[in-house]
Amino acid sequence: MKRKNKIIMGAAAVSLMATMTACSTGGNTTAPAKDAGGNKDGKPVEITFANWISVEDATKDAYAKLIADFEQKHPTIKVKSLGIPFAQFKDQVLVNSAGGTPPDVTMANQNFTAAFAGANITEPLEEALGKEFVDDIVAGSRAGVTYSGKVMAMPWAPHPNALFWNKTLFKKAGLDPEKPPKTYDELISYAKKIAALGKDEKGNPIYGIGENSSTESYTGNMLLRTALSYGGKFVDDKGAVVYDQGSALKDTLAYYKDMINNKVSPKGAAMKDLRGMFANGTLGILIDGDFGRSSFRTMSGKGETFDKEWGVSIVPVGKTGRSETVFTEHQLIITKTGKQKAAAAELVKYLVSKDAMLIYHKTNGIMSSRKSIAALPEMNEDDYAKVFNEQMKTASPLPAANPKFDNAMKESSDMIVLVTEGNKSPEEAITTVISKIKDLYK
Structure with missing residues (x-):
């Protein structure tokens, strides 16, 4: 079945002067309930996270800080990293998913997401994450992850060049x-x-x-x-x-x-x-x-x-x-056949939250694809950040509709x-x- 990715090839308008509205799913710093995403009996569950940033020198320290902070805030969820070099990443995720061992959460980019959606391994995210998250995505980024009217990946870091x-x-x-x-x-x-x-x-x-x-x-x-x-x-x-x-x-x-x-x-x-x-x-x-x-x-x-x-x-x-x-965007996907979808959703919510993005921004200069977070003073603290937020205004999503x-x-x-x-x-x-x-x- 063909999937049409409704990509808007025009400029991605980003209003960095917009009034920030705090919402319970993104801007807060309060840890979720102890058993959020975990087993009902309180015992930890383990989720697998396929990614390439844990095996790259420039990002592995940031990855370690992010996962440590997540696990501290979510004591009933443990994250097992599946670090895959970028050059082998897409094929390895497709092979694992076809073989019945999909990761619970996987990184992607605008090239990979089309292939993952075409292979029917992506879970629609509106219900999994909530309307607040989806409505908070920068317009150009949201266009690049929308397939047949459904958001199939959560933009994590927009990476405008x-x-x-x-x-x-x-x-x-x-x-x-x-x-x-x-x-x-x-x-x-x-x-x-x-x-x-x-x-x-x-x-x-x-x-x-x-x-x-x-x-x-x-x-x-x-x-x-x-x-x-x-x-x-x-x-x-x-x-x-x-x-x-x-x-x-x-x-x-x-x-x-x-x-x-x-x-x-x-x-x-x-x-x-x-x-x-x-x-x-x-x-x-x-x-x-x-x-x-x-x-x-x-x-x-x-x-x-x-x-x-x-x-x-x-x-x-x-x-x-x-x-x-x-945008050479990094994205996050909850796999359709993953066994721990609730816990997987908690990890995705955390990784695009204010707490996580401030860690990632401080260590690696990463910007946010969420309007409320991109507007924060902490994300616009120097000329470097201001240049990339300015560049997002004229960045186009890659036309990656076709698998x-x-x-x-x-x-x-x-x-x-x-x-x-x-x-x-x-x-x-x-x-x-x-x-x-x-x-x-x-």
Whole structure:
């Protein structure tokens, strides 16, 4: 049965100045009743939580704090972590669920949720979590998790992509270290000036900008993010693929070919590679999510002192005349065949609560997809937080209605390989790949 994900491709309006209304399901700090989600006899129940943040260096400490706080507030619920590396995550959850051992709660993102909903392993959340939670979701995030009129995942962390720049490299390239690019023309110009620096004192090549170019679905997401700035669109309102219509995708691939083949951006790089390069001072510009700060602190080995070496701003304005970006959102799902749904609901409610989001925000700079929490002064305490809350106003949900969206994004990453390594023109790459994507969507 086909599921239609009613995604609103327009900007995600976020009113951060809205009056905060405290509600019992989100803003409070009071622990729930001791047996909430637990056995009636008071004995603890164990729930499994499939996630990737417990096995990543930048987030494992935050994960430990969150689970410890949850278990202290819910003494009758114990959480067993199923830490799965991100690259294997979607397939492993699908295999476990098909084999009769689904996790009670699983992380997801906008690529994975479509596949999980298509496999019928997601539980609708309005009844499980309550109307207060669902009505409190930021509009763009809610649109991205709504399938056939039902909310099938709880947005946890929106992760809108913004622009990071290295102030040291800007200065060396003769650029103002306090002024990031405001337009795509400036972005390209600045990146080329930084790349012209050649190598650092250790002999490592210096790149102006980092664009994902490895063959994986996340690269496809980032290609689409760039294509939006050129006026592109992946699907129409009926879900038909229109990515190849007009000049936007052709112009985007021409940009990638120019950046990568002229060594302004590294060839074949995944996001983890680009983050490492930004952290070691050999990458001038990187467009990344709100977790960037904690990643750079950890990977640089300099901790908070590294913050002085970079800045963050909204994505430069492209052909559309506005700052185009996407939510690379982390989401939470209660699995349909899980054995501990009440306890699972308590974990999801906690992880998106005020208490949990303040922990996650303090440790990793994570923002909230809930309007009431995003408006809190504690979530807007510095320029970093304000930039990402501002970026959410023009971030679009990924058009992930089709269960094959993740596969389509991986296929689309091949277009970058074809133009940068296969010596193909943008038109040839589009003809080769888009036909495959359209076949997937049939």
